Amino acid sequence: MIAAGLVAVVAIVWSITAFAGQGGSVSAQSNSPLPATSRAPSPSPTPTPTPTPTFNKTANSIDDSNSIWVVVNKLRPLNPQDYRPADLIDVPVPYVYAPQLRQVAATAVVAMFAKFKAETGLAMQSQSAYRSFDTQTSVYQGWVSSLGQKGADLTSARPGHSEHQTGLAIDVNALPGSPCTLEPCFADTPQAQWMAANAYTFGFIVRYPSDKTPITGYESEPYHMRYVGIELATEMHTTGITTLEEFFGLPAAPDYAR
Numbered sequence: 001m002i003a004a005g006l007v008a009v010v011a012i013v014w015s016i017t018a019f020a021g022q023g024g025s026v027s028a029q030s031n032s033p034l035p036a037t038s039r040a041p042s043p044s045p046t047p048t049p050t051p052t053p054t055f056n057k058t059a060n061s062i063d064d065s066n067s068i069w070v071v072v073n074k075l076r077p078l079n080p081q082d083y084r085p086a087d088l089i090d091v092p093v094p095y096v097y098a099p100q101l102r103q104v105a106a107t108a109v110v111a112m113f114a115k116f117k118a119e120t121g122l123a124m125q126s127q128s129a130y131r132s133f134d135t136q137t138s139v140y141q142g143w144v145s146s147l148g149q150k151g152a153d154l155t156s157a158r159p160g161h162s163e164h165q166t167g168l169a170i171d172v173n174a175l176p177g178s179p180c181t182l183e184p185c186f187a188d189t190p191q192a193q194w195m196a197a198n199a200y201t202f203g204f205i206v207r208y209p210s211d212k213t214p215i216t217g218y219e220s221e222p223y224h225m226r227y228v229g230i231e232l233a234t235e236m237h238t239t240g241i242t243t244l245e246e247f248f249g250l251p252a253a254p255d256y257a258r
Contacts (some may be wrong), residue, residue, distance in 0.1 A: 055235045071244045073253035074217045081160030082133040085167035099129030102167040105227035112202040123175035131164040154219050168227040187222035200233035209242045215252045
């Protein structure tokens with residue numbers, strides 16, 4: 001009986017050893033791959049990000065005198081040079097000289113002046129707005145008489161090259177008037193500081209920044225506001241590009257071609 005039991009134990013041990021030698025395992029856990037139905041799910045592919053739309057710089061012409069994006073400088077005269085906008089209207093704001101602007105710019109000026117007054121309790125007035133070719137001729141000659149042509153060219157545009165002739169530009173003054181009227185020191189007034197921070201929301205830019213004379217050809221004019229529309233003004237504000245020349249990749253215009 002004992003001999004038979006020993007034979008049975010030896011047979012069991014031999015069977016286990018043989019099974020292990022053939023790649024088997026006595027462990028309760030299996031190292032074989034899980035069935036396909038038991039595998040962990042694969043992660044979903046990451047969606048491709050949608051590109052942010054880029055600003056369309058060709059949405060409006062920079063050459064057409066009727067465009068709100070027209071770029072006028074010492075190298076880019078209006079065409080024709082005696083251009084006169086067809087939609088000029090009187091601007092119902094306080095003024096030194098009765099202002100006219102193109103309708104879209106006039107509406108924006110009224111809204112901007114009202115917002116400034118509501119937020120600060122102070123007031124602004126128009127110093128100068130649209131000027132015809134003949135009026136610009138007279139204004140320019142006045143600067144030549146007082147400053148000489150070189151000085152005049154840093155302060156006033158020659159007729160046919162003036163933003164005021166587009167009907168989209170306005171020189172702003174404090175109300176009551178500031179000692180810095182039409183001077184760089186106007187930048188220190190509450191009016192200029194508010195416009196520098198907020199005018200873009202009404203579609204205006206400060207056209208001649210203090211550090212861009214080599215680009216624009218004009219000395220600092222913190223009072224000279226140019227209407228370009230809310231879309232472009234906001235894009236320039238967001239990107240920090242302060243001149244139309246730089247934004248549209250145009251040559252600098254420090255002086256006239258002749």
